[in-house]
Every structure is written in structure tokens, then in C-alpha cells.
Amino acid sequence: MFSNIQNQLFNNHILSLSQFDRMMLEDLIQAILYMKTHGMPNALSGKVIGSCFMEPSTRTRLSFDVAIKRLGGHVIGFDNNENTSSRKGESLSDMMCVISSYVDAIILRHPKEGSAYLASQLSSVPIINAGDGSNQHPTQTVLDLFSIYESQNTLDGLTILCVGDLKYGRTVHSLIHALSYFKVQFIFVAPEGLQLPQYLIEDLDHNHIAYEVYSHLEKAIPQADIIYMTRIQQERLDDTEYQYLVTPYLLKKAMLKKAKSNMKILHPLPRLNEIELAIDHTPFAYYFQQATNGMYARMALLTLLLNKQAHWGTLT
Amino acid sequence: MNSIKTTVHQVEAICHGTVIDHIPVGQGLKILKNLQLLESKTRITVGFNLPSKIMQLKDLIKIESRLFAKKEADKLAIFAPNATINLIQHYKIMQKDKMKLPDSIEGLFACPNLNCITHDEAIVSKFKLLQQKENTALTCIYCERRFLQNMLKMI
Numbered sequence: 001m002f003s004n005i006q007n008q009l010f011n012n013h014i015l016s017l018s019q020f021d022r023m024m025l026e027d028l029i030q031a032i033l034y035m036k037t038h039g040m041p042n043a044l045s046g047k048v049i050g051s052c053f054m055e056p057s058t059r060t061r062l063s064f065d066v067a068i069k070r071l072g073g074h075v076i077g078f079d080n081n082e083n084t085s086s087r088k089g090e091s092l093s094d095m096m097c098v099i100s101s102y103v104d105a106i107i108l109r110h111p112k113e114g115s116a117y118l119a120s121q122l123s124s125v126p127i128i129n130a131g132d133g134s135n136q137h138p139t140q141t142v143l144d145l146f147s148i149y150e151s152q153n154t155l156d157g158l159t160i161l162c163v164g165d166l167k168y169g170r171t172v173h174s175l176i177h178a179l180s181y182f183k184v185q186f187i188f189v190a191p192e193g194l195q196l197p198q199y200l201i202e203d204l205d206h207n208h209i210a211y212e213v214y215s216h217l218e219k220a221i222p223q224a225d226i227i228y229m230t231r232i233q234q235e236r237l238d239d240t241e242y243q244y245l246v247t248p249y250l251l252k253k254a255m256l257k258k259a260k261s262n263m264k265i266l267h268p269l270p271r272l273n274e275i276e277l278a279i280d281h282t283p284f285a286y287y288f289q290q291a292t293n294g295m296y297a298r299m300a301l302l303t304l305l306l307n308k309q310a311h312w313g314t315l316t
Numbered sequence: 317m318n319s320i321k322t323t324v325h326q327v328e329a330i331c332h333g334t335v336i337d338h339i340p341v342g343q344g345l346k347i348l349k350n351l352q353l354l355e356s357k358t359r360i361t362v363g364f365n366l367p368s369k370i371m372q373l374k375d376l377i378k379i380e381s382r383l384f385a386k387k388e389a390d391k392l393a394i395f396a397p398n399a400t401i402n403l404i405q406h407y408k409i410m411q412k413d414k415m416k417l418p419d420s421i422e423g424l425f426a427c428p429n430l431n432c433i434t435h436d437e438a439i440v441s442k443f444k445l446l447q448q449k450e451n452t453a454l455t456c457i458y459c460e461r462r463f464l465q466n467m468l469k470m471i
Binding site: 016018091092093110111112113114115117118132133134135136199 | 427429431432433434436437438439456457458459460461462
């Protein structure tokens with residue numbers, strides 16, 4: 001029963017997936033479901049949120065902005081650091097001290113890993129990490145988790161096939177961490193040199209999570225309930241390397257003939273060519289619904305962060 | 317022929333102070349540097365590569381006129397997790413403690429992740445410590461990256 005939600009996020013920071021446990025994630029999923037079906041127009045009434053993006057962003061920034069407005073709040077801030085005092089050499093520490101005195105919460109995207117944690121040590125209001133370098137992007141993981149739940153009606157008993165840049169992709173690292181609280185198994189398919197880091201393999205072993213490593217994408221597809229595609233950053237490879245290494249890991253419509261009927265494809269976006277456009281119109285494509293869920297996930301998180309006892313309805 | 321039992325100290329005994337014993341070979345110098353005693357007037361006696369029944373070879377440090385607090389000594393456990401701290405008064409061991417790895421350590425190492433915010437801001441580095449079999453793993457509380465101790469350089 002959703003009305004029993006335990007709000008441990010009130011007046012807290014959202015910095016990393018490591019601060020969540022299974023119960024908190026389940027409560028969050030219910031809160032997002034409520035936002036999607038009912039909304040909560042006055043949850044941020046009278047609140048001002050600082051949106052501090054010191055690195056480019058499209059979906060994350062806009063979905064946060066829209067989420068705040070749909071909850072009745074106001075947003076101030078900047079979408080790059082060109083017109084901020086950081087260009088004059090102001091430290092992030094000083095900037096966070098000042099901005100936190102103006103607003104009720106701060107959404108921070110910053111190119112340096114650990115920037116959100118630092119901000120949380122200095123800010124008098126909650127910090128939401130909207131991506132700190134290649135470290136964490138917890139709101140993306142929450143929306144990914146919700147999209148898996150929404151499309152499969154469960155988070156247990158699923159086989160998650162992760163494809164692409166598993167070495168540098170922070171979204172896939174965080175998702176693996178979050179899904180480790182549930183009874184899932186993973187299949188990893190990645191080009192040579194972009195495989196999952198050893199420390200994450202050790203974590204899976206430590207948590208007794210089953211996983212397999214496949215070298216052939218098409219052979220792994222029939223087992224998958226979810227295919228989580230990631231972008232391979234072309235700038236990491238020269239053109240010849242890219243063609244040679246990456247082409248076998250691009251998802252084509254023809255590869256999906258033996259896919260399970262419930263299988264859904266997710267991608268944190270932006271995509272390049274890793275998902276063939278022809279897949280967009282198949283029932284397997286779920287990445288645009290996933291992007292939409294970003295707005296509802298951020299609505300739920302903001303509401304929990306700034307309302308000790310929101311008047312949640314009851315969902316059964 | 318009568319045998320004569322003699323106690324021969326490998327390093328000169330101290331009257332009052334602290335002896336850090338059973339330090340793994342090669343770690344003694346790092347501990348000295350961390351203690352920041354090399355620049356002070358404190359009288360220090362060190363022994364490197366001394367024979368040891370338990371460790372075969374060991375390093376040893378004797379610090380005159382200074383009694384280490386347990387918490388202070390535990391900071392050194394990162395270099396010598398199995399070392400012992402002996403507090404000496406009037407040439408006698410008054411207290412003997414095994415070092416215990418602390419939960420976290422501040423301001424000792426730089427984060428090896430060059431994109432970590434600790435390299436850009438005037439802040440003190442901090443790592444959470446975890447003993448993994450024979451290695452100590454350190455996780456930067458800022459960037460959350462995990463490193464083995466031998467990957468870290470002292471500040």
C-alpha cells in the first residue's frame with residue numbers, strides 16, 4: 001500500500017545510488033507511479049529550485065525544469081558555466097555556499113567526479129546530483145529502474161542484457177548496482193577494451209548475482225527481458241577501430257526475431273547508431289517512454305525531498 | 317662451560333617513549349614521513365630489515381619522549397596493519413597494542429583519479445578503508461573510486 005511510504009529522502013541529498021536500499025527504491029517506484037497517474041500540482045508551491053548545469057545536458061536539465069513547473073515550483077539557474085563566476089575562477093565551494101542561501105534545493109551537474117558530494121558538505125539545502133563526471137547520475141538510474149518495472153511489472157526474475165560501453169558508461173554501472181538489490185541476472189556484451197570493470201565483477205560475485213559474458217550480441221537476445229543499450233563514445237576510438245570494434249554491437253531489427261514478446265529495449269540517450277531507426281516502431285522500443293519517465297521520476301524525487309508528508313493517494 | 321644469557325637489543329633501548337614494532341619491510345620510512353618527525357628535534361631510532369621470528373625481516377621505529385595515543389597510532393595501520401605499538405616508561409613496556417585499521421583516513425593520500433574534485437578545490441582528501449584479504453582498499457568519499465593502497469601516493 002503506497003500510502004505507507006517511508007520518506008527517508010526529506011531534506012536529504014540525492015548523491016549516489018549507494019544511499020538507497022531495496023525498500024527505498026520500491027517506495028520510489030510507487031511514488032513515480034503516483035506522479036504519472038495523478039500528478040501533484042502544488043507539491044513545490046512557493047519553492048525555488050536552483051538548476052546549476054556546468055556541463056551540457058538536454059534531457060536531464062529540461063526534465064528537471066518541467067518537473068519543477070508541473071509541481072508548482074520556480075526554477076532559477078544556468079545551463080553552462082560561460083556566464084557564471086566560475087569563469088572568473090570562483091571555486092565550486094564558494095558558489096554552492098552562496099546559491100544554497102537563495103534557494104530551497106540545488107540540482108547540480110558538474111564535470112568533476114565528487115563535485116556533488118562536496119556541494120552537499122557546504123550547502124544548507126538538499127543537493128541533487130544530476131551527474132558528476134563519470135561517477136554518479138542517480139536520478140537517471142531511478143528512471144531506468146522505474147522503466148524496467150513499468151514495462152515488466154516486476155523487478156525480480158528478470159534477465160538484463162547490457163550492451164556497448166560497459167567500461168566507461170556510468171548509467172550502466174549505477175543500474176547494475178541498483179538491480180543488485182533484486183533477483184536478476186545479467187548478460188554483458190561489450191567490445192574488447194570496453195568490458196565491465198573488474199571491481200564491478202567483484203561486487204556481483206560478492207552479492208551472488210548471476211552473470212554471463214557473451215561475445216555475440218544476437219545469441220544473447222533470446223534470453224533477455226531488457227536490453228540496456230549504451231552509446232560507445234566515438235571520440236575514444238579512431239574511425240577504423242570504431243568500424244571494426246563497434247559494428248558487431250549495433251542493434252539491428254533483424255536481430256530481434258527470436259526476442260521474447262515482453263522484451264523491451266532501453267537506452268539512456270542520446271543514441272548515435274547503436275539502435276537501428278527501424279526498431280523505433282517495434283513494440284520492443286521503450287527508450288522514448290524511458291525519457292518521458294525521467295520527468296515523472298524527478299517529480300517524485302523533488303516532492304519527497306521537499307515535503308516531509310506529501311499527501312500521497314493510495315495505489316493498489 | 318657455563319652459558320651466559322644475554323639480551324642484545326637490535327636497536328638501542330629507550331627510557332621513555334613509543335616503539336613501533338613489526339613494521340613490514342619498506343614501510344618504516346613511509347611511517348616516519350607520515351609522523352612528520354623527520355623535521356623535528358625528536359630523537360628517533362630506526363631499524364630497517366631487522367631479523368624477525370614472525371616476519372623474517374621487519375622495520376622498527378623508536379621515538380623518544382613521546383607516547384602515542386591509540387587513535388594516532390591507528391592512522392599508521394594503513395602502512396603496517398599488523399604492527400604493534402609499545403609505550404615505554406623507565407625502559408619497561410607499560411602498554412602494548414596492536415594497530416587497528418581506522419574506518420577512514422584524511423589528508424594522507426591524494427586521490428589517484430585526476431578528474432576527482434579534490435584536485436580542484438581547497439579540500440582535504442578522505443578515504444574509507446576496507447581490509448580485503450591481504451590488501452587494503454581505499455574508496456575516495458568524493459569520487460567513490462576504489463583503489464588498492466599501493467596505487468596511492470602520499471600528499
